[in-house]
Structure formats: structure tokens, C-alpha cells
Amino acid sequence: MGIRKQIGLCSIFVRYILYFIFGTIMIILLYFFAFFLMGTNNIILPANYTEQKIESSKYMLSKVDKVTEEMIPEGCSYGVFDAKGNMIYGNFNSKASKTAWNVVQKNEKSLGMTRHYAVIQRKTETCIIEYFITAQFSNPLLKKYLGNPELLVLILFILSFIFEVGLLSIRFGRYFSKEMKLLMEATEEIKKQNLDFQPKHSGIREIEEVIYSLNSMKSELKDSLKKQWNMEKGRKNQISALAHDIKTPLTIIKGNAELVKETCKDEEQMKYNRYILSASEEIEHYLKVLIDITKSEDILAFSPIKIETKTFVEKIVEQEKALAFEKSIQLINDQENISEFFYGDEELLYRAILNVIANAVEYSPQKGKLFFKVEEDEKFLKFLIEDSGKGFSKEELEFASDQFYRGDKSRNSKNHYGIGLYITRSFTELHQGTVELSNSTKTGGAQVIIRIPKNRS
Template sequence: MVLKGKRSLRNIFIRYFIYFSLLTAGLFLFYIILYGVMLNKGILLPANYLEQKIESNRNTILEADIVTKDMIPEGCGYGVYTETGKMLTGNFTSKEADTYWAAMQANQNVAWGTKYYKVFNRNNETCIVSYKLIGQFSNPLLKKYFGNAELWIGILFLFIFIGEILLLSAKFGRYFSKEIKTLMNVSEKIRAQDLDFETVHSDIREIEEVIGSLDQMKIALKGSLEKQWDMERSRKNQISALAHDINTPLTIIKGNAELINEVCQDESQLKYNTYIVNSSREIEHYLKVLMDMTKSEELLVLKPAKIETKMFLQKLLEQEKALASEKNLELMNEIETVSEFFYADKELLYRAIINVIANAVEHSEKNSKLLLKVSESETVLQFLIADSGRGFSKEALKSATEQFYREDKSRNSKNHYGIGLSITKSFIELHHGTVELSNSIELGGAQVVLKLPLLENKYIS
């Protein structure tokens, strides 16, 4: 698919390469012009300046009775030798004196690295003057600290060249990052299943093609998800309707079976009728579990708000008292000093705690104890519920929060499904909290600790 008006990556790279080439050529031109202007203005001395000065003093050096320092241009070295190579006068070091004499004897052009020399044959003696072929600044101060002017101008050129590279790299990086970010935003929204966003576009052809493909995928995914959500809603409605339909004949069966128990005198018949009553109650329990599952899926949308702690705990304790009254449990409620307010989803949190309390009541013996302890640290609000039952087994400590977990599959009782703890775990994790299972040292039964992070505001990321 060809997208008109869009630039390909190839063209973009070529464009930036042309920019780079033009800027580099301009930099070289600037270097040449700068060098020429400095020469014309006398700011910079040419590389052969010392050589010319030495030649202009040739006759003076040859005809003078004695060669003195003032005859030698500033910046040059010299030495006056006998015919046997012994230096009589000059500012050469002994090592330099030997080196220049040996270079002259061997007819070499360069005697000391980058230093050149000229020879003046006088009566019975030879004068050697050394110099460098480098550009120098005419200003004495600049000449002192920046002897090799060409080197420093070259360093300046190098810094400007590096700056050019960094400038173009930053410009290209910002441009390309902006286009890539557009692509990333699209993919991130699709990943989060936010499929109602308006499609954005890119100036780069290849990225625009990818965005186009993602847009097609978004449309297809949206249709698929909507179909899935419709099927899921239909399934939940069917389950709810079926549970309601089953509950009607079940109520009739249970009511008649209980009535027979009240009036029947035949022990054999009473025995089988009791099975019917118990089985009816089990079916009621299964229906309740089924309804809880569908409701829990619908409620898994967090709506945090500011909660008044005192009112929330009062409602919690009242419901705990109602649940515990069936088995005449002794309630051990310990409420430590907690904040006046906290942020959470009130309904989900309340239901999570009540599920744990209901499980604790169910697994407690009559006339035993039930503990509810509420405490707070700097970052966590904690609810601890413990019963006096038989506690968690090793297997249950690992799996009790799994949906439909039953601790002992061999038991006749079918009321050990972990739907309550499973729902509780889902609700608490929505708050970024944790559920910890253990056995209570104090009461000997199961212990569940719900830890809820304290938020500074109602928003949970």
C-alpha cells in the first residue's frame, strides 16, 4: 500500500545525510576562509615565516665577525661549530648540537622531529639555524600559549564538527522518537483494551503502515470482544434465570420434606426423608455459590471513595454478630486506634471481610470463640479474622483461595468450597492488598489477615 504524502525511512535517512554533508562542507569552507582571513589580517603567520626571516638575515649571518642571538629570528635555535663539529656558541643543548651536526653531515632535511634547519658556511666555522614549518600567531601572548596555531584551529574545527554531529543526532532523535511514541501509544491502548480511541497518524510511511495494521486489528479485536462480552452477559443471565427457576421447585421439595418430618412417625421413612431435606439444603448452597460467582464477576470494577472508619466498622460488627448468633459464638473484637477516614471501594471491601467472617462461623463449633482484630500501621490497614475450628491443613494454606477448592474431598459435607476466600482475594487484590492464611496461635483455628494499603486519595493506579 503506497501512502501519498508520507516520507519513507530511506528518504529521511538520505535527507539527514545530505544535511550532514552540506554542513560538513560548509564547515570546511569556513575553516579555509577563516585561515585565509587570519593570514591576510596578519593575525596568523604563514608556516614558512621563520624560514623567510632566516633567509632575509643570510648575509648578516655570513658576514658578521661573530654570530650573535639578535641575528637569529625569535623562535629559532642556532649553533656555531668548528670544522670538527664542536659547538662554540649558540642556544642548542648538547644533544641538539650533536643531532643537527649529524643531520648536516648526512644531508638530511629534518633533524629533530618537525624541526628543519639551514646551514651557513662561514670562515673556518659553520652556523646551523633550526626552525619549524608551522603557522603561528603574530600576537606574542597567543604565540606563547598557543605555539602551533594550525593545531589549535584544527581542534576548534574538530569541536565544531562534533557539535554538528550532536545537533543533527538530537534533531533526528527527537523527530524519530515522536513518531515512535505515536506508534507506542496506539499499541498501548490496544493492549489495555481501550478500543474507542481516535486513530492517529505518522509522517513516516513505514510507521503509518504499522498504525494502519494496528487500526485494522483494533476494529477486529473490538468486534470480537463485544461479541465475547455479549455472550458472557447472556451466559450470566441464563445462569441467573436457571438458578431462579431451580429455586422454585426446590423450595416446594424442601418445604414438603420438612412438613413430612414433622408429621411422619415411621422411622424408616423419616430416615430417607431426612436425606431429601439435607440434599435440598446442599442444592440451595450450590445455587448461592453460583449466584455469588456471577455477582463477583460483575462487581470486579473498583470504585474507591472516602470511607468513614467508625461507620464502616459498626456495620461490620453488626453483621458479624448476626452471623455468629446461629452458633452462639463468643465474639472477641479488638479495634485499635485507626484513622478517621480511609479510601477504598466500600462495597467490595465489606463483602470481602464478610466472606471471611462467614467462612470462620461456618467452620466454628457451637459456643466457641471468634476473633476480629482491626489495626493500622503507617501504610497498611489490617483486618484479622480467626476462629476456633480445626484450622487450615498444609494443602489448604496453599490452595484455599482457589475457586472451588475443597479441603477434604472424601467428606460427606459439600460446604468446603473456597468461593468465599476466592472472592475475597479478588477484591483485596483490586485494592493492591494481600490475603495471608495461617493458623491462629491464640484460638487454634484458621486465621485470615487482609492487608489493605492506605491511599492518600481515591485514585488507585
């Protein structure tokens, strides 16, 4: 996408303020013109219309025997008073009559901005008419249902003003949101570690500058990560190659030590030979762990499939028996109302559970007990493994599943290299599951619970 014509935020705000001012002026002109048209067509009567009618009726009202309500212009109130200010008759209430008489006595003709009084002298009486100088509809129905046209226009203007503000706000919000979305898309791609995307350009100068900065950061980050990935790949290849290279001289040493073991008769020599064989086996174990570490750091292909639960558990139990055979460990296996199938990566999950069982066998004493239980609830399938060893220390419960953590101080194992539970946790998290470490209240040994969702969304 090419670079768009850009405008600054200040210019955008000024533009929308001008839109607002222009719109407000147009609304005022529209209502003024509408009011003018209705006035020229006698739909709305002028504000002094009532005053003119009273002026034209003054002579008649001064001569008639009695002033009646029908003689008074519509919308007006009146009262006829004696010389002392007592209202003889009319439609003023008590308070209004006193107010009208007091205003007239002060030689005033109005009270406030809109309430006015007309005085008509009769033979022995004074007629006071209260009227309002305001526009009004000529049609009785419009006057009844729409009331004061000036108030109506004011209400309509306020509603139009609110509509204008809302419309401009929505328009500005959508425009700004659209531009901000470009920025959010760029940050989201970086968050997903996709550093090969090309950001779209914004029409707002300030946002375009941020996008440019993000694009520069993305390029620098990509170069940095590429160097890091190459270094990591080279390191893994070197470690893997070195581990395989060490196997050759180690095989020669171990082979010769085995040969000496078969032919040597000297007891002292045999003792040293046993040391050599023991150390060779330990080095072999180190190499195996080292190769496993380099493999575990590679990106794993996670391929969940539909797994038959019974067959999967039986496969684990068979391997469990082989691992426990040397120590004559008593195996106690249990399955509680488990579903026929579940979803997961069979190979990764198998390795995760076997890692825990292998650790449990290793830390269990000769002729100890090992519990393996499979159960489920509405959402999760749970694999529980308990050994009869010394259990986890407080420190191990916090760090045992960290890579390379060694808990030898409490569990006295020279072959625990902090990789087994790390691999188990990594494979379980690929299943969106969890690994829970604790100590068994039943055996006093370590307890590990692996939970995975039964169904993947």
C-alpha cells in the same frame, strides 16, 4: 488525521548521511576561507615566513663578529660550532646541538616534516639555525595565547565536527522518537483495552505498516471480545434466569415437605421427609452461590469514601455475633491503636471481611474460639481472623482463594464452594490490598489477614 506523505527508513538514513557530508564540507570550506582571509590580511604569516627571514639575514650573520640571539628570527634555535663540531655558544641544549651537527654533516637540511636547518659559514665557525615551516600569528599576543594557528584550526575543526554529529543525532533522534511515539500510543491504548481509538498515521513507511497491522489486530480483537462479552452476558443471564426458575418448584417441594412434617406421624416417612428438607436447603444454598458467582463476575463499581473505623468495626462485630450464636463460639475481638478514619469502599470491604468470618464460623467446632483483630502500621490497615478449626492444608494455602476451589478433603465442609475467599480476594485487590492465608500458631486453625492501604493516592 489524514495520511501523511511517507518516506522509507533507508531514504531517511541516506538523507541524514547527505546532511552530514554537506555539513562537513561546509565546515572545511569555512575554515579554509577564514584561514585564507587571515593570510591575505597578514593576521597569519605564511609557513615559509621564518625561512625567508633567515635567507635575508644570512649575509649579515656571516660577517658579524658574534651571532647573538637578537639576530636570530623569533621562534628559532641556533648554535655556533667549531670545525670539530663542538658548540661554542648558542641556545641549543646538548642533545639538540648534536642532532643539528649530525644532520648538517650528512648534507641534509631537515629532520622530519617540519624541523629544518639553515647553515651559515663564518670565518672559522659554522652557524646552524633550527626553524619550523609552519604558519604563525603575526601578533605577539595571538602567538602567545593561541599558539600554532594550524593546530588551532585543527582543534576547532574537530570541535565543529563533534557539534555537527551531535546536532544531527539529536535532530534524527527527535524525529524518529516522535514517529515511534505514535506506535507506542497505539500499543498503550490496546494494553488499556481501549479498542475504540483511531491510531495516528506516521510519516515513516515501515512504522505506518506496523500501525496498520496493530489497527487490524485491534479491530479483530474488538470483534472477538465483543462476541465473547455477548456470550458471557448471555451465559450469565441464562444462569441467573435458570436459578430463579428453579426457585419456584423448589419452594413448592420445600413447602409441601414442611406440611408433611407437621402432619405425618409415621417415623419412617418422617426420616425420608427430613432427607427431602435437607436436600432442598442444600439446593437453595447452591442457587445462592450460583447467583453470587454471576454477580461477582460483573464489573464492580468501586467507590472509596472516608470511613469511620470504630463504627465500621462495630458493624462487623455485631454480624459476627449473629453468625457465631448457633455454635456458641467464643469471640475474642481486639483493636490496637487504630486511626479514627480510613478510605475504602465500605460495602465491598464489609462483604470481604464477613465472607472470611462466615467461613471461620463454619469451620470452627461447637463452642470453639474465633479471634478478630484490627491493627495498623504506617501504610496499611490490617484485619486478622483466626478460627479454631483444622486449618488450611498445604494445597489449600496455594489454591484456597481461587474461584470454585474446594478444600473439603481436609476441612470436611460440604458447604464450601470456593467462592467466599475468591470474592474476598477480588474485593481486597480493588482496594490495592492483599489477602494472606496461613495457619494460626495460637489456635492451630486457619488464619486470614486482609491488608488495605489506609490512604489512596
